[in-house]
Amino acid sequence: MKTRQQTADRLRREKERLAAATLDRHFSLHPELKRRYRERETALYLQDTAYHLQYLAEAVEHDEPELFLQYIDWARVLLANLGVPDADLAVNLQCLAAVLDGELPVADRGAVATILGRALAHMSEPAPEPPSFLAAEEPLGITAARFIGFLLAGDRLAASRLILDAVTTGTPVADIYEHVFAKSQYEIGRLWQTHKISVAQEHFCTAATQLVMSQCFPYIAAGEKNGRTLVATCVAGELHEIGMRMVADFFEMRGWDTMFLGANMPMAGVLKAIADRQPDLLAISVTMTFHIPDAARLIGRVRAGAGAEKTKILVGGRPFNMAGNLWKKVGADAWAADARQAADYGERLLGA
Numbered sequence: 001m002k003t004r005q006q007t008a009d010r011l012r013r014e015k016e017r018l019a020a021a022t023l024d025r026h027f028s029l030h031p032e033l034k035r036r037y038r039e040r041e042t043a044l045y046l047q048d049t050a051y052h053l054q055y056l057a058e059a060v061e062h063d064e065p066e067l068f069l070q071y072i073d074w075a076r077v078l079l080a081n082l083g084v085p086d087a088d089l090a091v092n093l094q095c096l097a098a099v100l101d102g103e104l105p106v107a108d109r110g111a112v113a114t115i116l117g118r119a120l121a122h123m124s125e126p127a128p129e130p131p132s133f134l135a136a137e138e139p140l141g142i143t144a145a146r147f148i149g150f151l152l153a154g155d156r157l158a159a160s161r162l163i164l165d166a167v168t169t170g171t172p173v174a175d176i177y178e179h180v181f182a183k184s185q186y187e188i189g190r191l192w193q194t195h196k197i198s199v200a201q202e203h204f205c206t207a208a209t210q211l212v213m214s215q216c217f218p219y220i221a222a223g224e225k226n227g228r229t230l231v232a233t234c235v236a237g238e239l240h241e242i243g244m245r246m247v248a249d250f251f252e253m254r255g256w257d258t259m260f261l262g263a264n265m266p267m268a269g270v271l272k273a274i275a276d277r278q279p280d281l282l283a284i285s286v287t288m289t290f291h292i293p294d295a296a297r298l299i300g301r302v303r304a305g306a307g308a309e310k311t312k313i314l315v316g317g318r319p320f321n322m323a324g325n326l327w328k329k330v331g332a333d334a335w336a337a338d339a340r341q342a343a344d345y346g347e348r349l350l351g352a
């Protein structure tokens, strides 16, 4: 366990140097690539390889290969849509495997080689084109399609009216969150990944969705309070906040008093909020796999500090949904896959 952690730390710490060694090896095996690559392509190659190393580090440290395998599935789609063929990525991974085989302590070469080997084996099949997250036959499927259609057309007012009409005519806000907002955000991500929308469109849709979520707030926070308290936060560096916000709002709908701290929260600030409020539950969200160490560190500090003895810790977000046992490895009390389940498990954790 200790060696895995040391190896992972080394992959993280030396990612730039290891990426440069991988590029050198790739160029020496394929001199035509060196002729093709300008400054920009070279910089992107180094950046992507450093990303591979960060995801690999998490997979190795926690013994969760899926964290790397699903990342490579994702990277193949992204790169293919940017004109980088699968074959180039495969050689990149082979070169990375050779560099690491020469660099790592003998005890950990096996674990790394197995994960990289599995990723390369996956690549013998064509990359699956990610399917749409929207379908008319799904609950609120037509509303979700209309909502995203308005956002992609730049019409926030129509998107807002669509949702407020649904809410005032009896559609539960929880259903709107689950079937409209979450699905349309995943779809926006797919459209960005496959190069069908721009970064600006993705930012616009996300900001507009947050606007409409805020308009729903008076409908969710109006019920009786149950005396339970929640602090909900994203770790430092983590910019994806909608998932955590949704989870916090589901607790609010069930009568909890919630304090949602949003994205990129400094650890010291979270610790202070916990000491001040002594909540029943701390909810921590991670989307980018390379933020897992920040969640583990935060949990360690909360457990070690005074004033949080009664606070239970629930984690969630993309990497926890990929690796079903990761929550235990970061020291949490529980994990839930989505907002509805989070509220169920939170209540169960407290024996409510």
Ligand code: B12
Binding pocket: 070, 071, 074, 075, 181, 182, 185, 186, 188, 189, 190, 192, 193, 202, 203, 206, 237, 238, 239, 240, 241, 242, 243, 244, 246, 247, 263, 283, 284, 285, 286, 287, 288, 289, 314, 315, 316, 317, 318, 321, 335, 336, 337, 338, 339, 340, 342
């Ligand atoms: C919007 C968005 C952004 C916005 C976020 C703005 C904001 N204010 O939140 C911005 C532009 C900042 C952004 C940046 C980046 N993003 Co982004 N982003 C997205 C997008 C499109 C939507 C995220 C979202 O709102 N999802 C909707 C919510 C509801 O889903 P969720 O987060 O999964 O949450 C649910 C569950 O996971 C769970 N849950 C979540 N948290 C918690 C916590 C607890 C305690 C519990 C119990 C449960 C739980 O419950 C939630 C509700 O059901 C996703 C696509 C996607 N598939 O999610 C990409 C996505 C996550 N981003 C991606 C990437 C690559 C990036 C960048 C690296 C891009 C770049 N080159 O800069 C940066 C990294 C930034 C960082 N350091 O954090 C990739 C990640 C791929 C990967 N392999 O890791 C994705 C998947 C896009 C894609 N399809 O390619 N992004």
